[in-house]
Amino acid sequence: MSQPQEHRKLPGRGNRREGGLIVGTVRQSRLWLGHDHLLLVDSTLVAQDLKRFYFRDIQAITVRKTHTGRTWNLVLTGLIALCGLWASLISDDVGRVVLFCIAVVFGGILLINSLFGPTCECQLQTAVQRERLPSLGRLRTARKVLALLRPHLELAQGTLTAEAAREHAAAVAIAPTAHAPRRSGTEPEVRPYRGSFHTLLFALLLVDGLLNFTAVFANSLPLALLQLAVLFGVVLTLVAALIKQQDTDLSTAVRNATWAALGYLGALSVHGFIMHMVHSIQRPGEIQNEYAALKHFASLDPFEHTWLLVSLVVWGCCATLIGLVGAVLLSRFNRDREQATALAAVTPPPIQQSAVSGQQSAVSGERTAPPPPIPHSAPPPPIPHSPFPIPHSDPPPHG
Amino acid sequence: MTPQPVSCAECRTPLSELFNAGELRACPGCGTPTLVEVFPALFRARTVGAAAETIRTEGDAGCFFHPQKKAIVPCEGCGRFLCALCDVELHGQHLCPACLEVGRKKGRLKNLENHRDLHDRTALLLATVPALLLWPSLVCAPAALFVVFRYWNAPGDYVRPGKSRFILAGILAGLQVLGWIAFFLFLALK
Numbered sequence: 001m002s003q004p005q006e007h008r009k010l011p012g013r014g015n016r017r018e019g020g021l022i023v024g025t026v027r028q029s030r031l032w033l034g035h036d037h038l039l040l041v042d043s044t045l046v047a048q049d050l051k052r053f054y055f056r057d058i059q060a061i062t063v064r065k066t067h068t069g070r071t072w073n074l075v076l077t078g079l080i081a082l083c084g085l086w087a088s089l090i091s092d093d094v095g096r097v098v099l100f101c102i103a104v105v106f107g108g109i110l111l112i113n114s115l116f117g118p119t120c121e122c123q124l125q126t127a128v129q130r131e132r133l134p135s136l137g138r139l140r141t142a143r144k145v146l147a148l149l150r151p152h153l154e155l156a157q158g159t160l161t162a163e164a165a166r167e168h169a170a171a172v173a174i175a176p177t178a179h180a181p182r183r184s185g186t187e188p189e190v191r192p193y194r195g196s197f198h199t200l201l202f203a204l205l206l207v208d209g210l211l212n213f214t215a216v217f218a219n220s221l222p223l224a225l226l227q228l229a230v231l232f233g234v235v236l237t238l239v240a241a242l243i244k245q246q247d248t249d250l251s252t253a254v255r256n257a258t259w260a261a262l263g264y265l266g267a268l269s270v271h272g273f274i275m276h277m278v279h280s281i282q283r284p285g286e287i288q289n290e291y292a293a294l295k296h297f298a299s300l301d302p303f304e305h306t307w308l309l310v311s312l313v314v315w316g317c318c319a320t321l322i323g324l325v326g327a328v329l330l331s332r333f334n335r336d337r338e339q340a341t342a343l344a345a346v347t348p349p350p351i352q353q354s355a356v357s358g359q360q361s362a363v364s365g366e367r368t369a370p371p372p373p374i375p376h377s378a379p380p381p382p383i384p385h386s387p388f389p390i391p392h393s394d395p396p397p398h399g
Numbered sequence: 400m401t402p403q404p405v406s407c408a409e410c411r412t413p414l415s416e417l418f419n420a421g422e423l424r425a426c427p428g429c430g431t432p433t434l435v436e437v438f439p440a441l442f443r444a445r446t447v448g449a450a451a452e453t454i455r456t457e458g459d460a461g462c463f464f465h466p467q468k469k470a471i472v473p474c475e476g477c478g479r480f481l482c483a484l485c486d487v488e489l490h491g492q493h494l495c496p497a498c499l500e501v502g503r504k505k506g507r508l509k510n511l512e513n514h515r516d517l518h519d520r521t522a523l524l525l526a527t528v529p530a531l532l533l534w535p536s537l538v539c540a541p542a543a544l545f546v547v548f549r550y551w552n553a554p555g556d557y558v559r560p561g562k563s564r565f566i567l568a569g570i571l572a573g574l575q576v577l578g579w580i581a582f583f584l585f586l587a588l589k
Contacts, residue, residue: 047515058440060435060441062436064434065423065431065433125405125441159439160439162420165415165441170415
């Protein structure tokens with residue numbers, strides 16, 4: 001088999017993510033320019049998937065600016081500020097150097113992200129598909145690739161000015177509500193889900209909040225151990241809930257509450273890590289002894305240590321709020337779904353109803369009531385004259 | 400047949416006002432800055448496939464797959480007569496669906512190829528990553544050599560063809576195998 005070498009690499013590379021955050025795949029995506037087509041190559045470590053878009057078939061390329069780059073910049077700036085703040089609070093020189101190095105790494109990423117410029121999402125449309133092009137994730141790259149592609153496309157199809165394109169669009173009268181056809185193979189199947197793991201998750205979060213408030217008044221080792229056990233349960237249930245909610249009919253609000261629980265756990269982990277680091281610096285003898293650290297924290301009186309009091313109250317409020325909101329949203333979702341199911345069961349579909357009434361009348365021999373008259377509707381608007389041939393509306397050729 | 404609209408990926412609003420504006424303009428639906436480049440193919444009417452003609456005159460050749468339909472062209476792969484329905488034209492070649500499928504599966508029609516297993520990368524992975532942990536290379540180095548010899552003639556990377564990964568994997572795996580042989584010989588002699 002001949003090895004084709006006629007492809008030229010186009011700028012940009014990106015990752016195509018499929019599936020969810022936990023169960024999903026990531027493939028590296030690149031674009032290559034062939035003599036009569038654009039080749040999209042999605043590569044895993046040991047395989048390549050190829051898609052060809054022939055120049056004559058490409059209808060449109062849309063580039064939509066996104067906020068991903070700016071969000072990353074904000075997050076990285078926050079992390080640098082956090083490192084700087086932390087470095088200013090500690091007195092250890094080694095710690096300061098370590099924090100400075102971490103800040104430099106974040107700063108480097110921030111600089112690179114800023115230099116690459118704003119992010120975007122690019123889509124290519126043909127008559128039968130609409131394909132995302134992950135390699136064109138930066139606006140500058142997308143413009144560069146568009147400039148490279150345009151001569152090839154114009155050579156294959158001809159030129160089209162902005163005015164002509166708008167006139168054609170108006171003449172063809174593109175249906176404004178029509179959606180792009182989706183390929184049947186790629187559409188995930190939506191499963192019904194009652195949210196049992198989510199119920200457990202929100203209940204555990206409420207328990208966690210309650211334990212935090214209890215610790216304000218009665219901080220002790222058994223309570224700390226119980227809190228740890230509950231948190232372990234929250235982690236397990238959260239992972240299960242995030243996996244289960246994929247491709248289900250669960251409402252977006254409940255999903256967001258679940259993601260908020262993940263955010264809560266993440267923030268709690270960061271806080272715990274910082275506390276542990278501070279404790280390790282203050283008590284070097286207990287660096288490898290987690291149980292001793294736990295005993296130490298459990299022996300503290302929150303009313304004598306303001307930071308502990310604030311931590312317990314803040315985390316208690318967060319856990320209670322997420323648990324409460326999640327539980328309310330989940331119960332509302334289940335109630336709405338039950339109502340919808342009940343309504344669907346009571347109201348038979350109209351075709352079946354007419355069929356049943358027809359059968360009944362045939363069996364009993366009685367005349368059924370005639371259907372209500374169809375109101376006279378206005379005639380359909382005339383089809384505007386189109387400069388392009390419409391295959392189905394053309395009269396058949398004579399002879 | 401109307402073309403499918405060019406719409407915003409976020410809000411599905413048609414973007415006909417932004418066609419070929421040459422710069423980012425706000426989407427009428429969600430306000431996101433969007434650049435839309437459209438080409439004449441968007442307004443081209445879709446061609447309808449030819450219908451097969453029924454045999455009317457005695458002596459006309461019939462299609463291999465539809466004997467009652469008139470043959471118009473022989474398949475360039477197998478020579479079978481084909482009607483307009485069965486004739487698949489691909490880059491100037493007239494093929495029957497069976498030859499098309501065989502060509503796709505065996506990789507003879509490179510323009511229909513949509514997946515490639517990269518055995519050279521597999522071999523390189525087997526020759527490098529397990530070697531970092533030392534002991535797994537006892538199994539993985541011979542496996543890498545097997546992949547190199549078994550798939551030497553198989554097509555590699557579609558856009559960057561070459562044997563460099565195979566050669567590198569072969570050398571690394573060979574050295575590891577030799578190292579293990581030397582190690583076991585040393586143990587046996589000791």
